[in-house]
Amino acid sequence: MAKRVTGPEIEKLIQLLAKVPGLGPRSARRAALHLIKKREQLMGPLSLALGEAYDKVKVCSRCGNVDTSDPCTVCTDDRRDQSVIIVVEDVADLWALERAGAMNAAYHVLGGTLSPLDGVGPDDLNIKSLIDRVSEGGIREIILAVNATVEGQATAHFITDRLSDLPVKITRLAHGVPVGGELDYLDEGTLTAALRARTTL
Amino acid sequence: MAKRVTGPEIEKLIQLLAKVPGLGPRSARRAALHLIKKREQLMGPLSLALGEAYDKVKVCSRCGNVDTSDPCTVCTDDRRDQSVIIVVEDVADLWALERAGAMNAAYHVLGGTLSPLDGVGPDDLNIKSLIDRVSEGGIREIILAVNATVEGQATAHFITDRLSDLPVKITRLAHGVPVGGELDYLDEGTLTAALRARTTL
Numbered sequence: 001m002a003k004r005v006t007g008p009e010i011e012k013l014i015q016l017l018a019k020v021p022g023l024g025p026r027s028a029r030r031a032a033l034h035l036i037k038k039r040e041q042l043m044g045p046l047s048l049a050l051g052e053a054y055d056k057v058k059v060c061s062r063c064g065n066v067d068t069s070d071p072c073t074v075c076t077d078d079r080r081d082q083s084v085i086i087v088v089e090d091v092a093d094l095w096a097l098e099r100a101g102a103m104n105a106a107y108h109v110l111g112g113t114l115s116p117l118d119g120v121g122p123d124d125l126n127i128k129s130l131i132d133r134v135s136e137g138g139i140r141e142i143i144l145a146v147n148a149t150v151e152g153q154a155t156a157h158f159i160t161d162r163l164s165d166l167p168v169k170i171t172r173l174a175h176g177v178p179v180g181g182e183l184d185y186l187d188e189g190t191l192t193a194a195l196r197a198r199t200t201l
Numbered sequence: 202m203a204k205r206v207t208g209p210e211i212e213k214l215i216q217l218l219a220k221v222p223g224l225g226p227r228s229a230r231r232a233a234l235h236l237i238k239k240r241e242q243l244m245g246p247l248s249l250a251l252g253e254a255y256d257k258v259k260v261c262s263r264c265g266n267v268d269t270s271d272p273c274t275v276c277t278d279d280r281r282d283q284s285v286i287i288v289v290e291d292v293a294d295l296w297a298l299e300r301a302g303a304m305n306a307a308y309h310v311l312g313g314t315l316s317p318l319d320g321v322g323p324d325d326l327n328i329k330s331l332i333d334r335v336s337e338g339g340i341r342e343i344i345l346a347v348n349a350t351v352e353g354q355a356t357a358h359f360i361t362d363r364l365s366d367l368p369v370k371i372t373r374l375a376h377g378v379p380v381g382g383e384l385d386y387l388d389e390g391t392l393t394a395a396l397r398a399r400t401t402l
Contacts, residue, residue: 003278005299007269009257013250019243021235022228023221033293034222035251036258036267042220043255049214050236050248056210057237066237068208077204092234098206 010036062133064109064126066091074107082106086143087130087159089113089152097145105143108133113151114158127159134166144172211237263334265310265327267292275308283307287344288331288360290314290353298346306344309334314352315359328360335367345373 004011010032018028035043059065060072067073074080074094084105088094094107110125122128133139142163146152160170175193177186186194205212211233219229236244260266261273268274275281275295285306289295295308311326323329334340343364347353361371376394378387387395 003299003302003305004274005296006267006274007257009250009253009269010267013247013254016243016247016250017221019239020218020224020232020247022224022232027223029296030293031221031223032254033267033291033296036254038220039255039258042217043251046214046217046221047248047251047255049210049217050244050251052210053214053233053237054240054244054248056208057240066207066211066234068210073205073207090234092231095206095230095234098204101204104204 062129063107064091064111064129065094065107080104080106083139084141084143085130085133085139086145088145089147089155093145093147103143110146110155113146113149113155115151122158125155127162130159131162131166134163134168139168141169141171144170146172148173148175263330264308265292265312265330266295266308281305281307284340285342285344286331286334286340287346289346290348290356294346294348304344311347311356314347314350314356316352323359326356328363331360332363332367335364335369340369342370342372345371347373349374349376 013035014025014028014032017023017031018025020028023031035046053068056068057066058068058070060067060070060075062071062075065072065074069076075082081104084103085108086094086097086103086105087108087110088097089110089112091109094109097103097107108126108130110127110130112120112125114120114122114125130142134142142159144156144159146156156172163170174197175190176197177183177190177194183191214236215226215229215233218224218232219226221229224232236247254269257269258267259269259271261268261271261276263272263276266273266275270277276283282305285304286309287295287298287304287306288309288311289298290311290313292310295310298304298308309327309331311328311331313321313326315321315323315326331343335343343360345357345360347357357373364371375398376391377398378384378391378395384392
């Protein structure tokens with residue numbers, strides 16, 4: 001804004017809201033006005049919820065999930081099959097897979113992918129803690145659910161190599177046509193993978 | 202989420218973030234994870250800023266702007282021409298006009314438009330306080346910067362009528378082609394207005 005039209009506290013709030021992913025400078029102003037209008041129903045509760053999350057949030061020392069308890073809700077859930085570990089790059093991937101609800105397993109969050117150009121080596125990821133979890137025994141399958149990118153696949157290869165001496169089955173996600181996807185919008189790599197992995201009806 | 206994968210405090214935060222305009226359920230999760238990752242740089246400051254805004258925000262009793270002081274920053278700015286009042290529907294419109302920076306005037310926020318079907322009558326808007334401001338004297342122009350909708354124009358007519366006995370010039374925003382707009386995407390009403398209000402080069 002060229003000139004000040006509101007108090008510094010509100011401008012500060014707009015600046016901070018603009019840093020939230022999904023909001024830009026313009027929508028941050030809109031969001032701030034909405035919060036001001038919904039002072040009791042939204043602004044107060046959101047302020048408290050942020051404060052509480054700020055105080056309590058921690059990273060699970062076992063799997064790398066974020067939670068307010070350590071070990072986290074997933075690691076302590078005895079209705080899950082804790083002998084299957086789904087390895088993901090990021091907490092967002094863990095939450096996405098849980099939304100699908102297809103598996104009832106444990107997780108391990110790597111915290112990224114190997115990327116020598118960016119200076120990310122094996123020691124920067126939670127790979128050692130994964131090897132340790134498997135070495136302790138009781139794990140029968142590791143599902144590598146990393147992104148289908150070059151870095152993701154390189155990371156998957158590295159982990160497979162490190163786990164090769166341990167008695168655990170290692171699998172990866174299937175490649176193929178996304179459900180609802182249209183063939184003529186898909187790249188050649190995906191189509192080739194889908195053809196190669198075709199299934200009998 | 203089908204099963205709980207994180208603590209109730211974090212799920213509560215996601216639920217509240219999803220109510221912020223510009224964020225939906227999916228982007229609220231992404232926003233929450235980003236806030237958790239940027240705990241010190243963003244989550245803490247945002248929590249404090251929301252709390253402070255919650256405590257201090259008020260509506261200006263003179264013009265209806267939101268601020269942390271009353272009268273607000275705009276009403277107390279003696280570098281503005283306080284004899285010109287731009288009448289807007291909403292605080293968002295005030296802020297939008299200030300971003301344009303074309304005028305250095307005072308404002309009056311109506312808080313909506315007349316809408317008999319929704320039960321919004323003259324007493325539900327800040328119209329009386331506008332008449333009072335003009336009646337006190339010292340105002341030479343009222344610029345009706347309401348939306349170019351049926352409700353906005355009806356509200357403008359109503360205000361013009363109420364102000365007709367007072368010695369004040371009443372103007373409205375020009376209609377025409379938006380700057381950067383392409384003619385073949387514009388509606389007939391806009392094109393007609395732009396032709397009628399054509400200017401000599």
